[in-house]
Amino acid sequence: MNIFSRLCKTLVVLIFLGAGSAHAQTGNDALYQSLGGKTGISTFVNSFVAIVLEDARINKAFKDTDTERLASLLTEQFCELSGGPCKYSGRSMTEAHHDMQVTNAHFNALAEDLQVAMEKHEVPSSVQNKLIAKLAPMQRSIVSK
Numbered sequence: 001m002n003i004f005s006r007l008c009k010t011l012v013v014l015i016f017l018g019a020g021s022a023h024a025q026t027g028n029d030a031l032y033q034s035l036g037g038k039t040g041i042s043t044f045v046n047s048f049v050a051i052v053l054e055d056a057r058i059n060k061a062f063k064d065t066d067t068e069r070l071a072s073l074l075t076e077q078f079c080e081l082s083g084g085p086c087k088y089s090g091r092s093m094t095e096a097h098h099d100m101q102v103t104n105a106h107f108n109a110l111a112e113d114l115q116v117a118m119e120k121h122e123v124p125s126s127v128q129n130k131l132i133a134k135l136a137p138m139q140r141s142i143v144s145k
């Protein structure tokens, strides 16, 4: 084997190892990327919070809420849930909602507002559905009435 083919083999091995470690580092962030990364998420979350505050079905619950903090925590939460490089720093869903008497109708209203916000920012419906599917299991911790 000449020096050239040895070098080629080494290069192939290095490329292979490099691709493997890049994959291990990033994990599966396909949904995060489809949502437009942190900037995309934060953009539709800001609209989402504004829509919620206008929604008479649920807005009374938010009358004393620091909505900037809420938007920032929702952005973190959606970023982490979609496989992005964030760590949600807020309270657990049970802790945050336990004394609010949230009903299934409230939960569905909020999910609808989120869809309206994503639609406004042209998030494709297949991507919207993937995020909603990640949130659906939280219903058990949030709805208490």
Ligand code: HEM
Pocket (backbone or CB within 6 Å): 058, 061, 062, 064, 065, 066, 070, 073, 074, 077, 089, 090, 091, 092, 096, 097, 100, 102, 106, 107, 108, 110, 135, 136, 138, 142
């Ligand atoms: C998928 C559904 C939901 C998600 C992902 C969600 C997520 C969150 C998050 C991340 C926070 C911040 C937690 C913290 O303060 O540490 C929060 C707070 C809050 N959520 Fe939800 N929530 C959902 C449904 C609802 C519903 C249905 C209501 C009532 C209609 C509601 C009312 C509130 C209120 C009022 C706060 C602020 C509490 C405060 O000001 O301290 N949430 N939610």
